[in-house]
Amino acid sequence: MLLSRRNLIRSAASVAIAAPSLQLLAGCAEPERPSVNRRVSSLALNPDPKGLLDLAPGLAYTVISRTGDKMADGFVEPAAHDGMAAFPVEGDPDRCLLVRNHELSPGAEASSAFGADGAGAAAIASRIYDHTPGGRPNPGGATTVLVDLRNLRAERTHLSLAGTIRNCAGGPTPWGSWLSCEETETNPGLVATKHHGFVFEVPAAGGLADPVPLTGLGRFAHEACAVDPATGIVYLSEDTGDSLFYRFLPNARGELAKGGRLQAMAFVVKSGADTRNWDPAAGIYLPNVAQEVRWIDLDHVDAPDADLRQRGRAKGAAIFARGEGLAFALEASGSAVYFACTSGGPAKLGQVWRYRPSLHEGTSREADAPGTMSLFVESHADSEFDMVDNIVASPRGELIMCEDGGGDQFVRAVAPDGLIYPIARNADAGKSEFAGCCFSPDGRVLFANIQRPGITLAITGDWAALRRNAKAAA
DSSP: OOOOHHHHHHTHHHHHHHOGGGTTHHHHOSSOOOOOOOEEOOOOOBOOTTSSEEEOTTEEEEEEEETTOBOTTSOBOOSOEEEEEEEEETTEEEEEEEEEEEOOOTTOGGGSTTTTTTTTGGGGGGGBOOBOTTSOBOSEEEEEEEEETTTTEEEEEEEEEEEESOEEEEEEOTTSEEEEEEBOOOOSSSSOSSOOOOEEEEETTSSSOOOOBOGGGOSSBEEEEEEOTTTOOEEEEEOSTTBOOEEEEESSTTOGGGOEEEEEEEESSSTTOBOSOSOGGGOOOOBTOOEEEEEEEOOOTTOTTSOHHHHHHHTTOOBBSSEEEEEEEEETTEEEEEEEETTOSTTSSOEEEEEEOOTTTTSTTGGGSOOEEEEEEEOSSTTTOSSEEEEEEOTTSOEEEEEOOSSOOEEEEEOTTSEEEEEEEEOSTTOOOEEEEEEOTTSOOEEEEETTTTEEEEEEEOHHHHHHHHHHTO
16 A cells, blocks of 8 residues: 555654665655755865865765675675665664665676676576676676674675676665666677666665566666655656656556556646756756646657657657756655756756655646656856766755766765755865765765775764854855
């Protein structure tokens, strides 16, 4: 039976304990987030003498694991750490499980779990989704890390998805699994024997997952997923310059392999709306102006011709500028789905949009009270944020943003009162992007990845004091 939104809000605290993807809901149920006015704190970060991670005052970091570390299953930790989520360990509040993607494409086999020679891959051949025509496993996939939260140490790491391509982001489910997304539309040919561009489900508490593509969720350049715990509906973003915003209505809640309906979002008042704010002639969208939406059914969603977004646009779907991270949050007025558009806005420095689901989301009564979409924040200078990528809601109500811009890379926060402030800066000369920010089940630890060469970190400190200091420096 589906929960009503009113009951979900009432029981947020109990749900937060039950499911990792909902751990943030109770903390987000505070006064409504305002339209962000781009008020930026001048809070200075402390330089790291090790040259890895500059942090806001009062914060500290610990390296959990790195590319090349030996894993418990005999393989090596792959490179290109990307999207990630933290899951509780049943009956053990002192530990959590991190499931993380590795955004590796054909040609990066030497950086995969199997190494350049594919050592050991034959022993798990039935669990590898695809190989190159030459027989080498495709290098993408996911790994799982058991973390001791008392000393922030990795106790065990293992491969949990293998043989995929360019696993970028994804999202946790309320039933304890990670949805790992392929950001590709690779066809069988020189580097693969199967179609790629699918979502795969990885149980957090399991071993190496059966690599079953969830074809009902569509074939496109997937970026991220967010699951509404009240309905089981999955929202999906797409990383292209003319991407769509999707939702999947499952036939059976929590059983995505049983199929459902994939839909694309359109504005009620303007068919084929261009939300990117690149061209005034196409229309300019201002923050906090809600647009009622409708959802368009899509067919042939396995899209062997990789034309799903073109067909959706032809039916009137709105387009976005490189849809990336997704975050589900429960706020005072109900639930919200935030999603990042990396190159949106006149400066092409990024946008964050906010979707508020209908009270009758996904039902025949949805048109009586349509969901709404509004621009939450848009960057006009890289001091605000520079190409926001992965995002997550914090237990204290902030929206945490990972950057993937052209210069210095930051993790930043947007507070409920609209203040933008820095949390961390990649101090390494390589200036690689941040990815995969997520909080431990108890909300105390912020985990983050630096994609190259591939590092998972734990950041701790007094988060409430950080916000106070950032406000004082504004």
